[in-house]
Amino acid sequence: MSNTRTSATQRTDFAAKLLAWYQRWARPLPWRDTNDPYAIWVSEAMLQQTRVETVIPFYHRFLNRFPTIQDLAAAPEEAVLKSWEGLGYYRRARLLQQGARDVLTRFNGKLPADPDLLKSIPGIGPYMAGALASIAFNIPIPAIDGNVIRVVTRILTWEEEARTARSLQVIHHWIMEQFPTDAAREFTQSLMELGALICLPKKPRCLHCPVQSNCQAAGNVPERYPTKKIAREIPSERRIILRIQWNEKHLLVRRPETGLLAGLWEYPNIAAKLNEDALTLGARWTHDQLGRILEFRFISTMTQVFTHRRWDLEIYAAEWKENQAPRTPPNSDWFLQTEEAALPRVAFVRRLQSETK
Numbered sequence: 128m129s130n131t132r133t134s135a136t137q138r139t140d141f142a143a144k145l146l147a148w149y150q151r152w153a154r155p156l157p158w159r160d161t162n163d164p165y166a167i168w169v170s171e172a173m174l175q176q177t178r179v180e181t182v183i184p185f186y187h188r189f190l191n192r193f194p195t196i197q198d199l200a201a202a203p204e205e206a207v208l209k210s211w212e213g214l215g216y217y218r219r220a221r222l223l224q225q226g227a228r229d230v231l232t233r234f235n236g237k238l239p240a241d242p243d244l245l246k247s248i249p250g251i252g253p254y255m256a257g258a259l260a261s262i263a264f265n266i267p268i269p270a271i272d273g274n275v276i277r278v279v280t281r282i283l284t285w286e287e288e289a290r291t292a293r294s295l296q297v298i299h300h301w302i303m304e305q306f307p308t309d310a311a312r313e314f315t316q317s318l319m320e321l322g323a324l325i326c327l328p329k330k331p332r333c334l335h336c337p338v339q340s341n342c343q344a345a346g347n348v349p350e351r352y353p354t355k356k357i358a359r360e361i362p363s364e365r366r367i368i369l370r371i372q373w374n375e376k377h378l379l380v381r382r383p384e385t386g387l388l389a390g391l392w393e394y395p396n397i398a399a400k401l402n403e404d405a406l407t408l409g410a411r412w413t414h415d416q417l418g419r420i421l422e423f424r425f426i427s428t429m430t431q432v433f434t435h436r437r438w439d440l441e442i443y444a445a446e447w448k449e450n451q452a453p454r455t456p457p458n459s460d461w462f463l464q465t466e467e468a469a470l471p472r473v474a475f476v477r478r479l480q481s482e483t484k
């Protein structure tokens with residue numbers, strides 16, 4: 128059975144070993160050079176679901192473009208989405224801006240240090256509140272992400288499914304017991320760093336681990352932890368994508384303000400049943416939206432994966448050759464390639480454009 132309790136001596140010993148390792152081996156990441164809560168907030172928003180190496184150039188560019196909470200709050204949403212283009216999960220950018228506007232209104236433009244107040248800001252959940260409270264304000268509040276869950280469930284050989292409320296409570300409680308005095312900032316980052324560099328999902332590097340002697344899973348198949356929920360397959364949707372050209376321009380449609388990929392631009396995108404004929408769907412769409420039936424030809428297939436669903440895309444192309452200009456459907460416009468590149472676009476549109484350059 129797992130032992131989740133720690134004596135005071137073990138506690139000091141654990142934190143001291145981890146902090147010494149962190150000082151020696153931590154990666155020099157740009158958000159570790161600052162105590163500016165806003166910059167740390169931006170980095171945490173970007174790092175959700177995205178690798179560190181990918182985030183670094185976006186982080187610099189974003190802070191150059193929006194150096195303060197005030198700048199971000201005042202910017203047009205489209206400019207924020209454009210700065211985020213390529214990072215994916217655009218909801219994070221939108222929530223970050225909503226959060227900045229909320230901080231401006233309710234907290235006079237300064238992020239509060241209190242974790243409960245932090246959690247009341249759009250886009251800041253329990254993890255981010257812990258990360259900001261501890262990393263930006265040096266308050267001992269755990270920030271429990273996937274890396275930290277892995278490290279702690281291995282140290283404790285915690286057998287239960289890791290992401291239940293009860294398991295998260297045990298992990299939270301255990302971390303609270305380990306916090307060293309006056310070094311919450313470094314301790315939180317060191318636990319995350321241990322998960323990122325040493326306590327890897329596959330083949331953890333236990334022989335190089337500074338807390339090996341504190342870990343109940345070391346030498347005992349640590350890969351078994353954390354215990355996962357049985358994965359269910361994500362549903363897939365068949366999508367017919369229409370790339371319609373008129374002179375040098377293509378038709379792009381802006382997605383609705385709410386929901387999946389809200390506000391981003393894409394080519395006309397039709398949900399299709401498996402037995403529906405793509406060419407018929409394309410012809411019907413152009414008849415209804417542009418006033419003429421166009422004949423499409425098949426170009427390629429692509430996949431776009433989201434957290435809870437997958438799009439199986441079939442791409443078709445057609446050209447408007449009439450002398451008379453086509454209609455422009457609602458929330459759409461015709462763009463030259465250079466104009467198109469300046470829009471915040473759905474990933475498959477960017478991929479298609481770069482492949483057909």
Ligand code: SF4
Nearest residue numbers: 326333336342345349
């Ligand atoms: S000893 Fe191994 S399993 Fe335990 S925390 Fe270190 S790397 Fe992870």
